[in-house]
Amino acid sequence: MLATDLSPGKQWGLAPTLTIALLLGPIAAGLLGTILPAFGGMRPDGQNGFSFDPWTRLWAEPGVGQALWLSFKTGFLSTLGALIGCFLLIAGWQGTRVFSRLEALLSPLLSVPHAAAALGLAFLIAPSGWIARLISPGLTGWTRPPDVLILQDPGGWSLIAGLMIKELPFLLLMSLAALPQIKSAERMRVTQVLGYGRVRGWFLAVMPALYTQIRLPIYAVLAYAMSNVDVAMVLGPSRPPTLSMFILRWMTDPDLTLRAPAAAAALVQLGLVAAAIMVWRGGEKAVAALINRGVESGTRGMGLRDTALTTIGLVLSLTAGIAVFGGLISQLIWSFAGRWRFPDALPSSFSLMSWERHGPDAVEVTLITLALAFVTALIALVLVIGCLNTELGAGRKMNRTGMVILYLPLILPQIAFLPGLQILMIQIGAAQGIFPVVLTHLVFVLPYVFLALAGPYRALDRRYATIGAAMGLGAVGMLWRIRLPMLLAPILTALAVGMAVSVGQYLATLLASGGRLNTLTTEALALFSGGDRRAIGVWTIALAFTAWLPFLLALMIPRIVYRNKSGLRHD
Amino acid sequence: MIEDGLSLDQLSISHADGKGLVQLSADIAPREVLSLMGPSGVGKSTILAAITGTLSPAFRLEGRITLNGRVLNALPPQKRRVGILFQDHLLFPHLSVGQNVGFGLPPRTPDRAARIQAALSEIGLDGFEARDPETLSGGQRARVALMRMLLAEPDALLLDEPFSRLDVGLRDRMRELVFTRARAARLPVLLVTHDIADAEAAGGRVVNLPE
Structure with missing residues (x-):
């Protein structure tokens, strides 16, 4: 058993403590800033005292009950749909050429910010959207956009679709990272030799092990889907909206007395997510029981049903990929569109007018967005490398508590603690400048950077370090001359993941800057209500490009630096 | 106890929970090869990790390790001056062949380039400085x-x-090269192996670790 390399180096000893403080500090402060005003504290007029008034005010608001139900329904169904699509795709197609093509199609979707995907989908499915234009008047007979409520439908179905197309690729990539650890290919071979259908065999023999590995990411998806504002703002219903939109409206209302009921609603949102996770866990138990029955029955599940299920998986995943890409393409066309009459499939003329008008602003905001993303991701990267180095020195992996702390910012709904953080920062006069924004982004960037880098960092053969030490290399030299160069590709990828997360932050940017810092995400979403499609097109394309650019660089830089080093080219 | 060479005095490695793993006492003089044999899992590699100073915190070490009279136990791996070779040769993939060889040279060595060239020449790899290690054969x-x-x-x-990991034909030549060079440098050598032919080629004492 060859184990750890080295004394971790004292300079890294602080990293885990600092990381935990940066994750938990803002969360704790944010929850405090939510709980106090919800019970009569921190009033703008200074008349503090315990009271249930915020709650009375909240329940007096028409439509709150419906909003609760909408949040639960859209979050739960979209997560379930994305998970089923992801599982059926893996079950039916893993190891085939179709699967690797789909993987290549869906992987880049991860960089697309939620706001950009939502805006793209809106451009596709609106009554005057691209799909209606493509099939009209041929299939529909429409010569004018039909008067139907597709976007922002009261039932929340377009919101469910918008969440699903973004969460399916996310769950797929989380699964793909976990599958080799559970030896899924070997398990599948056994079930197939024993005569089980692909889907049935997969659900009985692979899914239970996979599920344990990706449980936390699934809860994160569920929590996000139930409480997001960036997708709900574009695709979600408005009368009433989801609970998170209620909170956002009140939080950004000029009437400061609405912040107290907003805080109460944020606590309700927190409870709602906790309840949904409980319900989900109940579902887990039920499915586990079903699987046990399935195993004991010995049914092989071959034939028509197997084919049908694998087809569903393929269709769902393809739809997700096409919807996101199609949406972005329609944004691109709109940004260059001159005259585009309904129901023409394409504009009758193209022009650079929109880019000339909005380009200079977009470039400036792009640079601000990139700078903010880079600084945040770099801080996160240094901390994460510090944590992973400490882990090597201690010779054991982070424990379960560590994992839960890491996932806490992803599982706690943002809308439940970010408003509180804002209230608190305003009270102490700290809500100024870029610093609170960086700190708030860091809460969400850190976990993703850690998750992206931990695998490759831990997988690096530790005997390299032993050899380095045997040749007298110290901890600093080990890091700079062995680990960082050998891990250049995964380090840049982790940086790109962190930057993409920062670029996509809406609520964190809006609230931590008090609405004074504009990034591409906040600008694109602010434009949406105005309905100028050409302007939205320009900003959404700028947004998607900016989130994707770091990934491109992360792919290219190692290829250039290590063009003569084939031993490093496989990753 | 010997003044010169590597000495393992009542070395005893156990799991952190107290369960014993392996024990060994041995003196290895300069130019001597001691071969350690035994089935996998008896702790052969763990002994090597204890000597290089890279033992996992999951293990406890008792006994004394001395090298040329210096007690190694408390020293960090970098200060021990203990070299190690693994079955995977673990050349750094981000460096050229010349940079890999040069990685071993102490800092501020004069004429680094010439030293590297000479070293490559000694092993029949003249002019390989700029090569990508991935393009070398296993023996190289x-x-x-x-x-x-x-x-x-x-x-x-x-x-x-x-x-x-070497082909049978290469194995003999590589054994001879390693043992010759180690003797020339007056090094005590501790060899861990499954293969009795390795131990025979080493020509020294053989210790069989019990299961």
């Missing part, structure tokens, strides 16, 4: 790994089944 990689380790001027050499 093994030789580069050996030179890299020797240029770091260790006081002892540990071998963790370094021949097991």
